[in-house]
Amino acid sequence: MTAPLVTHVLKADAASVAEAARVLAAGGLVAFPTETVYGLGADATDGRAVARLYAAKGRPAFNPLIAHVVDLKAAQALARFNPKAARLAKAFWPGPLTLVLPKTARCRVADLATAGLDTIAVRVPDHVVAREILAAFGKPVVAPSANRSGHVSPTRAEHVQADLAGRIDLIIDGNATPVGVESTIIACLEEPVLLRPGGLPRTAIEAVLEQKLAYSPPGSPRAEDAPLAPGMLAAHYAPHTPLRLDVGQVDPGEALLAFGRKPAQGAAGALKTLNLSARADLIEAAANLFSHLRTLDAAGAPAIAVMPVPHEGLGEAINDRLRRAAAPR
Numbered sequence: 273m274t275a276p277l278v279t280h281v282l283k284a285d286a287a288s289v290a291e292a293a294r295v296l297a298a299g300g301l302v303a304f305p306t307e308t309v310y311g312l313g314a315d316a317t318d319g320r321a322v323a324r325l326y327a328a329k330g331r332p333a334f335n336p337l338i339a340h341v342v343d344l345k346a347a348q349a350l351a352r353f354n355p356k357a358a359r360l361a362k363a364f365w366p367g368p369l370t371l372v373l374p375k376t377a378r379c380r381v382a383d384l385a386t387a388g389l390d391t392i393a394v395r396v397p398d399h400v401v402a403r404e405i406l407a408a409f410g411k412p413v414v415a416p417s418a419n420r421s422g423h424v425s426p427t428r429a430e431h432v433q434a435d436l437a438g439r440i441d442l443i444i445d446g447n448a449t450p451v452g453v454e455s456t457i458i459a460c461l462e463e464p465v466l467l468r469p470g471g472l473p474r475t476a477i478e479a480v481l482e483q484k485l486a487y488s489p490p491g492s493p494r495a496e497d498a499p500l501a502p503g504m505l506a507a508h509y510a511p512h513t514p515l516r517l518d519v520g521q522v523d524p525g526e527a528l529l530a531f532g533r534k535p536a537q538g539a540a541g542a543l544k545t546l547n548l549s550a551r552a553d554l555i556e557a558a559a560n561l562f563s564h565l566r567t568l569d570a571a572g573a574p575a576i577a578v579m580p581v582p583h584e585g586l587g588e589a590i591n592d593r594l595r596r597a598a599a600p601r
């Protein structure tokens with residue numbers, strides 16, 4: 273890494289959106305809110321900017337990035353849509369869905385951004401600030417979550433600052449991100465496959481496709497004959513404090529990540545408690561997940577006890593992130 277940068281933080285408005293586009297065009301790195309989590313953007317067509325992005329995150333270069341574009345037409349310049357992919361794009365874009373598709377011959381996204389694959393991940397975000405930046409910049413923007421590689425994804429500008437200050441040029445502060453977990457990733461190469469559960473529930477996708485989706489994270493029995501999301505390493509999205517999942521009984525002094533109205537046994541002895549959703553609402557729980565993990569991580573407890581979260585709707589993505597956060601490192 274070269275000398276530390278001065279990282280400017282600007283509230284989202286017309287002037288800061290224009291500044292974001294200017295910094296991107298100059299090969300700089302700009303963090304901005306999307307509906308899922310904050311992304312760290314770089315000009316997707318500028319190999320040097322993409323290389324700086326990998327360095328700023330400490331991200332392994334074999335882990336490809338998602339190209340963010342303003343609409344389906346812009347996505348079609350980068351990727352080939354088969355009929356099912358087109359159906360999903362029409363149903364869910366803009367929104368928290370990423371499609372992994374074959375790259376087009378005229379795709380100008382830097383090879384480094386796709387890790388040399390002949391496929392590309394594309395998405396059209398549904399956040400006014402992200403959309404205004406994409407429109408003002410006029411080119412695809414690669415944007416991984418704006419955290420240090422392996423750390424918890426940021427849902428607030430302060431999270432980005434905590435991880436990346438001095439390593440990036442600009443943070444556009446657009447308040448907390450509404451969805452709170454990353455986009456759902458579907459590979460649409462032949463049959464659609466779920467690569468990462470996320471902000472769009474599987475059932476919504478299955479309803480549009482009128483078929484069940486196979487789920488192929490690396491390490492699953494089907495993973496060998498399916499395309500991978502190479503970034504789906506087991507230990508990912510991780511706080512520093514160890515996590516204990518599906519806890520019914522809290523040990524004294526543990527931090528507690530609660531869910532629902534009914535307290536876990538021993539909850540009164542917790543060092544600090546945060547509830548993902550006291551009314552057991554999975555949408556609210558997803559929005560709170562990463563922020564609560566960061567806060568409890570800073571509490572200085574020996575472990576974070578996590579109450580069970582139902583595995584339906586956004587619960588699939590929440591449980592996926594919790595399992596990864598709890599994986600041994």
Ligand code: TXA
Nearest residue numbers: 308311336391392393416417454455500501502503504
């Ligand atoms: O919600 C989101 O998707 C956020 C916001 C900022 O848009 N972005 C995000 O990016 O989560 P990132 O880089 O943290 O995760 C991208 C995932 C990685 O697991 C990567 O391996 C996978 O997408 N991916 C990218 N290109 C791929 C490809 N061609 N084939 C398979 N997986 C791919």
Ligand code: MG
Nearest residue numbers: 416417418425
């Ligand atoms: Mg990430």
